[in-house]
Amino acid sequence: MKPRISMITLGVRDIAAAVRFYRDGLGLPRMESPPDVAFFTLKGTWLGLYQRDALAADAGVSPEGSxxxxxxxxxxxxxxxEVDATLREAVKAGAVVTKPPEKTPWGGYSGYFRDPDGHLWEIAHNPLFWVGPED
Incomplete structure (x- = not known):
């Protein structure tokens, strides 16, 4: 049986602009794909569930509306x-920081940005345990 792969799909206004942001701005490796869609390879993923109002407050944005x-x-x-450098790269590529990076109550360090289509990203360092694939 082939391994199953989870995929996150973001709705974007302009495929070419979004490709430039993620490929050229953030350096994600793009896979071969048709012109009306773009796929990027990532090393594993986690799904985190967090209370909506608390996550919005953590990101420094309103939980209501847009x-x-x-x-x-x-x-x-x-x-x-690496968090600081990645946020700088994102801004250079067109992102807007919604919360500058700072020490967190859970012992880590994180900040948030919105990509050009408004998708919210947390960029974090967690020194308490590695969040990512095993090498």
């Missing part, structure tokens, strides 16, 4: 410096 769509994607890195 301020928060009850979803935040997270990208976990190996150090605080």
């Amino acid at each position: 301020g928060f769509g009850s979803l935040a994607l997270a990208h976990n890195l190996g150090s605080e410096a």
Whole structure:
């Protein structure tokens, strides 16, 4: 039996602009795909469930209306410096920081940005345990 792969799909306004943001701006590896869709390979994924109002507050956005769509994607890195660098790369590529990186109550370090289509991303470092695939 082939392994199952989970996929996160984001709705975007402009495929070409979104590809530039994720491929050129954030450096995600793009797979071969038809012109009306783009796929990028990622190393494993986790699903986190968190209370909506608390997640919106953590991201520094309103839980109502267009301020928060009850979803935040997270990208976990190996150090605080990597968090800072990734947020700088995202801004350079067109993202808007909604919450600058800072020490967290859970012992980590994280910040948030919105991509050009408004998708909310948390960029985090968790020194208490590795969140990612086993190498």
